[in-house]
Amino acid sequence: MAGAAPTPSPEAGGSDATYARLRRPLLAPTWTVIGVFLLLPVLLMVVYSFLTKEFRGGVEWDFTLAAYDQFFVTRGLFGDEPAQIEWTYITIFWRSIWQAGLATFLCLLIGFPTAWFIATRPEASRPIWLFLITIPYWVNLLIRTVSLRFILRDQGPMNDALIGLGVISQPLEILNTNLAVQLGLFYSYLPFMVLPIYAAVERYNFALSEAAADLGANRWRALFEVVLPVVRPGIVAGCILVFVPALGAFLAPDLLGGAKTFMIGSLIDEQFRGSQGNWPFGAAVSVILMTLVLIVLMIQARAAARAGQ
Amino acid sequence: MQTAISIRQAVKRYGPITALHGVSMDIADNEFFTLLGPSGCGKTTLLRMLAGFEDVTEGEIHLFGERIASLPPEKRPVNTVFQQYALFPHLTVLENVAFGLKMKGVPLSDRNARAGKMLELVHLSGFADRKPSQLSGGQQQRVALARALAPQPKVLLLDEPLSALDLKLRQAMRVELKLLQEETGITFIFVTHDQEEALAMSDRIAVMSSGQVQQIGTPREIYEAPVNRFVADFIGETNLIEVDVDTVTDGQATVTLPGGHTVVCAAASNNSGRHALSIRPERVAITDHAPDLQATVERVIYLGTDLHLITRLDGGEPFSLRLQNASRVALPEPGARIGLKLEEGAARLLAD
Numbered sequence: 001m002a003g004a005a006p007t008p009s010p011e012a013g014g015s016d017a018t019y020a021r022l023r024r025p026l027l028a029p030t031w032t033v034i035g036v037f038l039l040l041p042v043l044l045m046v047v048y049s050f051l052t053k054e055f056r057g058g059v060e061w062d063f064t065l066a067a068y069d070q071f072f073v074t075r076g077l078f079g080d081e082p083a084q085i086e087w088t089y090i091t092i093f094w095r096s097i098w099q100a101g102l103a104t105f106l107c108l109l110i111g112f113p114t115a116w117f118i119a120t121r122p123e124a125s126r127p128i129w130l131f132l133i134t135i136p137y138w139v140n141l142l143i144r145t146v147s148l149r150f151i152l153r154d155q156g157p158m159n160d161a162l163i164g165l166g167v168i169s170q171p172l173e174i175l176n177t178n179l180a181v182q183l184g185l186f187y188s189y190l191p192f193m194v195l196p197i198y199a200a201v202e203r204y205n206f207a208l209s210e211a212a213a214d215l216g217a218n219r220w221r222a223l224f225e226v227v228l229p230v231v232r233p234g235i236v237a238g239c240i241l242v243f244v245p246a247l248g249a250f251l252a253p254d255l256l257g258g259a260k261t262f263m264i265g266s267l268i269d270e271q272f273r274g275s276q277g278n279w280p281f282g283a284a285v286s287v288i289l290m291t292l293v294l295i296v297l298m299i300q301a302r303a304a305a306r307a308g309q
Numbered sequence: 310m311q312t313a314i315s316i317r318q319a320v321k322r323y324g325p326i327t328a329l330h331g332v333s334m335d336i337a338d339n340e341f342f343t344l345l346g347p348s349g350c351g352k353t354t355l356l357r358m359l360a361g362f363e364d365v366t367e368g369e370i371h372l373f374g375e376r377i378a379s380l381p382p383e384k385r386p387v388n389t390v391f392q393q394y395a396l397f398p399h400l401t402v403l404e405n406v407a408f409g410l411k412m413k414g415v416p417l418s419d420r421n422a423r424a425g426k427m428l429e430l431v432h433l434s435g436f437a438d439r440k441p442s443q444l445s446g447g448q449q450q451r452v453a454l455a456r457a458l459a460p461q462p463k464v465l466l467l468d469e470p471l472s473a474l475d476l477k478l479r480q481a482m483r484v485e486l487k488l489l490q491e492e493t494g495i496t497f498i499f500v501t502h503d504q505e506e507a508l509a510m511s512d513r514i515a516v517m518s519s520g521q522v523q524q525i526g527t528p529r530e531i532y533e534a535p536v537n538r539f540v541a542d543f544i545g546e547t548n549l550i551e552v553d554v555d556t557v558t559d560g561q562a563t564v565t566l567p568g569g570h571t572v573v574c575a576a577a578s579n580n581s582g583r584h585a586l587s588i589r590p591e592r593v594a595i596t597d598h599a600p601d602l603q604a605t606v607e608r609v610i611y612l613g614t615d616l617h618l619i620t621r622l623d624g625g626e627p628f629s630l631r632l633q634n635a636s637r638v639a640l641p642e643p644g645a646r647i648g649l650k651l652e653e654g655a656a657r658l659l660a661d
Binding site: 205207208210211212213214215216217218221225226229230232307 | 387393460
């Protein structure tokens with residue numbers, strides 16, 4: 001095989017030895033970053049989830065499964081009833097998955113045509129379009145979400161405009177509903193869908209679409225049989241980049257939603273605030289969330305490996 | 310013979326630029342027809358108009374009597390072999406070949422059987438489950454052929470399909486393409502800028518330049534009876550000499566060569582005056598007796614089967630000769646003066 005690595009010649013032996021000697025020190029920065037910023041925090045989180053809650057927040061080093069028990073099991077208000085499944089947190093998880101999934105779907109629905117549009121502009125004007133997409137994201141997510149609050153409220157510009165145009169007579173009560181949270185999520189993560197799809201479409205060979213048409217595929221069949229499968233990696237990347245952060249989002253549900261729109265992110269956030277917090281419980285919810293995300297990523301990776309064969 | 314494709318006054322404009330200036334031609338059923346010309350001559354535009362990727366600005370295209378100029382590509386019973394193959398990277402070789410049948414609604418087992426037969430035809434039976442990226446360029450080319458032939462098109466369009474292959478493979482594919490065309494009985498329309506390719510495979514060739522058809526004919530007609538300067542120069546090698554036409558009637562002209570000798574030759578038009586005379590380098594012999602032209606040898610290039618002589622006529626025009634290396638003739642030395650004798654029918658007077 002032409003691509004196989006050449007066997008080292010005796011003369012090259014010296015540099016091979018140098019490589020072996022320097023390998024560890026040269027890789028040290030990488031391992032440090034991975035260790036300090038990735039493995040250590042995750043480990044801390046896992047350990048904390050098995051500790052006991054201290055009265056004023058914080059933890060006591062007393063290993064217990066209490067946090068997970070609190071998440072999945074209820075024994076009534078006073079803890080004296082037979083154990084039953086606790087639905088409160090599972091419902092929050094289910095709502096989060098549903099909201100994040102819907103946001104992903106909407107981002108895909110709007111993001112794909114947007115990415116397609118940009119990628120099919122003349123090469124010189126594409127950076128301008130991408131620039132325009134990213135401009136709003138120069139502003140901090142918190143500020144953008146707060147702004148959305150003002151736009152959506154009953155006397156906000158959106159309702160004023162709709163009433164002014166005669167579309168509605170009473171202001172729409174969007175704020176503090178799931179719809180507001182959904183709008184917030186969709187708006188926050190849209191560029192994460194547009195950019196990877198753009199990258200995939202830009203590399204797409206449009207002769208493939210011609211070939212599909214030539215072989216009798218109309219526009220829709222060409223889209224579903226050729227275009228979408230070929231740019232699939234970009235679509236999958238975009239969906240993951242939207243779904244994962246949307247699942248753990250807490251700004252949008254916090255600022256745009258109300259009590260009935262609680263999501264995982266807000267739940268975790270609450271556990272680490274002030275003296276009412278419950279650190280082990282917050283850590284346990286995080287571990288469960290992370291496990292969920294890992295499962296999604298593993299399913300995706302396996303599907304990609306199968307498709308790549 | 311039945312006409313497969315009839316093109317009438319086809320014009321293509323891109324804004325202010327005209328790519329095709331009223332092209333007309335008839336292509337017979339079961340014909341291997343080549344559109345030949347340099348890049349930018351409009352041959353690919355014409356092919357894409359036949360496929361349906363470009364609309365026709367003016368004019369008509371009929372396929373077996375049916376108007377197709379307004380049909381989208383997916384409704385036309387023609388298939389294309391693309392220059393860079395455009396194989397679907399996410400599908401296996403078999404799925405690629407079966408794609409056209411799938412679009413026609415042929416059931417899975419049936420279309421796989423037919424696609425398998427097509428792969429057999431292009432000698433790729435063992436590669437059905439590979440992805441296109443796992444094939445060599447030549448193999449991808451065959452897959453592209455099989456894919457385009459599988460839906461049994463009435464006409465197969467080939468857009469410089471051999472240009473991405475190396476020379477050896479290209480020469481082998483020429484023979485195979487011609488055989489494939491004879492086996493399938495499908496009309497092939499082949500686009501190329503390679504005149505050797507065109508001569509080797511085609512039943513007829515349309516030589517194009519600047520968005521116009523210069524000449525349509527069999528390879529032999531194109532080579533031996535070019536109508537104008539462009540065709541004579543583009544196909545093969547030729548010597549073009551400006552001559553005065555003395556008399557011309559019914560395609561026969563008497564012309565005066567530089568040096569004063571007169572010869573009778575075939576003429577592409579009945580115009581008198583000053584015109585270009587085309588003389589093929591291999592149709593000239595060296596002689597001492599009554600030469601038609603006198604020249605001085607400038608350079609002798611030894612090519613094994615051939616000798617290539619670069620000479621200069623007494624009038625100053627460059628003139629090249631190709632002599633067969635069959636007889637052990639003494640090689641003329643550079644600087645030697647030689648007499649040249651035109652063989653019967655070697656010269657042809659061009660229209661312009």
